[in-house]
Amino acid sequence: MSTSRIIATLSLVAILGGGGYWAGKNDIGKLLEPYLGWSRMAAEAEPRREPTGAVIYYSHPDGLAEYSAKPKNTDDGRPFMAVRESEDVSFNATVTAVPVAETANAERKVLYYRNPMGLPDTSKVPKKDSMGMDYLPVYEGDDADSSTVKVSLGKLQRTGVKTALAEKTTVSRKIRVPGTVTLDERMVSIVSMRADAFVEDVADVTTGDRITKGEDLFHFYSKEIATAGAEYATEVRNGGKPGPETGSALRLRNLGVPASTISRIAAERKVPQSIAYTSPRDGVVLERMAVSGMMAEAGDILFRIADVSKVWVIADVPEYELGGVRKGAVVSVIVRNLPGTTFKGTVDLIYPEVQMQTRTTKVRIELPNPDGQLMSNMYAEVEIEAGAGSPVVAVPNSSVIDTGDRQIVFLDKGEGRFEPMDVGLGVRGEDMTEITKGIAAGDRVVVSANFLLDAESNLNAALSALTPDEVKP
Numbered sequence: 001m002s003t004s005r006i007i008a009t010l011s012l013v014a015i016l017g018g019g020g021y022w023a024g025k026n027d028i029g030k031l032l033e034p035y036l037g038w039s040r041m042a043a044e045a046e047p048r049r050e051p052t053g054a055v056i057y058y059s060h061p062d063g064l065a066e067y068s069a070k071p072k073n074t075d076d077g078r079p080f081m082a083v084r085e086s087e088d089v090s091f092n093a094t095v096t097a098v099p100v101a102e103t104a105n106a107e108r109k110v111l112y113y114r115n116p117m118g119l120p121d122t123s124k125v126p127k128k129d130s131m132g133m134d135y136l137p138v139y140e141g142d143d144a145d146s147s148t149v150k151v152s153l154g155k156l157q158r159t160g161v162k163t164a165l166a167e168k169t170t171v172s173r174k175i176r177v178p179g180t181v182t183l184d185e186r187m188v189s190i191v192s193m194r195a196d197a198f199v200e201d202v203a204d205v206t207t208g209d210r211i212t213k214g215e216d217l218f219h220f221y222s223k224e225i226a227t228a229g230a231e232y233a234t235e236v237r238n239g240g241k242p243g244p245e246t247g248s249a250l251r252l253r254n255l256g257v258p259a260s261t262i263s264r265i266a267a268e269r270k271v272p273q274s275i276a277y278t279s280p281r282d283g284v285v286l287e288r289m290a291v292s293g294m295m296a297e298a299g300d301i302l303f304r305i306a307d308v309s310k311v312w313v314i315a316d317v318p319e320y321e322l323g324g325v326r327k328g329a330v331v332s333v334i335v336r337n338l339p340g341t342t343f344k345g346t347v348d349l350i351y352p353e354v355q356m357q358t359r360t361t362k363v364r365i366e367l368p369n370p371d372g373q374l375m376s377n378m379y380a381e382v383e384i385e386a387g388a389g390s391p392v393v394a395v396p397n398s399s400v401i402d403t404g405d406r407q408i409v410f411l412d413k414g415e416g417r418f419e420p421m422d423v424g425l426g427v428r429g430e431d432m433t434e435i436t437k438g439i440a441a442g443d444r445v446v447v448s449a450n451f452l453l454d455a456e457s458n459l460n461a462a463l464s465a466l467t468p469d470e471v472k473p
Helices: 003-025 028-036 038-044 100-107 153-159 223-237 247-254 259-268 319-324 450-464
Strands: 055-059 081-084 110-114 136-139 162-165 167-169 172-183 188-192 197-200 216-221 275-278 283-288 301-306 310-318 330-335 343-354 360-368 379-387 392-396 407-414 417-422 424-428 432-437 444-448
Touching: 172 319, 216 301, 223 247, 223 259, 247 259, 310 319, 310 330, 310 379, 319 360, 330 360, 392 444
Parallel strands: none
Antiparallel strands: 055 081, 110 136, 162 444, 167 392, 172 310, 172 379, 188 301, 197 216, 216 275, 283 301, 310 360, 330 343, 330 379, 343 360, 392 432, 407 417, 407 444, 424 432
């Protein structure tokens, strides 16, 4: 190094050293304060506050999500850091406005913290799980009713929880079963003789023909009837009082002689050679056994006639559906050969027997059939209005959770609180289900997303069932 460079370097050191001495002696910071504001910035800086309060837990010295309720060392021998009350972790540090519900929770004592994923793991101190999720606090009083579910307003909107009022209404549904059209047994007549007779002049009617009441079916001659008629005619000629209830006239009635024929004998005072037998009702000829010239013994069936102005439909109702069927219930019947036509009737009888092979019970439905469109043995599709006839307490079908062992609905207690309630079920309708016990009309129940509430309720119940030893971290 040259002599001139050495002299320059020593001169610079002397200048810098002297300047530093002068700045320190004359308080250069105070001289520059009006221009830089250093003292003001230092005054405005808040001093670090010393932690206060009792030690509530110990945290890992490297800030890891590892805590302890008592003094502890890391694997490399370093002690955990004590966390005092003033240093307690705030999980909502970015929230400026504290909701009312959270303020109320802050005033209550935290019993323990539970796993956010519902695992049976609890902690006495704030903690994070393996995925970094904060454990949820359980406050004092929450375990009084472990099944009650509390949901925030935002979560209610996200999960789609909806409610409705339990109300008094009629619960109805339709039971759809197959049926068969049959004749009304009370409207079928048998034509037979009460005495031996010879059949003459059978009318030109065959099976399936429609006939009217009073129309001639055949003529007959009976020795026994002729003898009784002659006696009645003799009584009238001898001054006896004619009438259907006296002497031989009553005998003629008992032998099945029509009243018109008895009056004719009394008027003409003689017995006709043959007597006409007339139809006892309007209807359809179901069976014709009479043949001209035949000898009919007493009791032989000559004609069978049915009035089809009313018919029955016999429906086969499954055994498990019988509870919803009642006498007088309205019924709709559809037959295949008349699409678009619906016949209305009522349940006339529930047969007191269950078929062993099919486990069904026959239900009789009476239908008017003035035009004769319904024919015997037709297949019918039957819809029976089933359910409670009088108003009952009912809730929407979707509000009932049926686990098999129990049936529950969730009551809305307000402020995001929901309580499961065991109920008794009655008739289940198309839209509503009868409630026989558990809730009353006017109670508000959950009708949507209730399975999510049920899962949360079961979780709370499981956590509350933990023993004290299990609760300890």
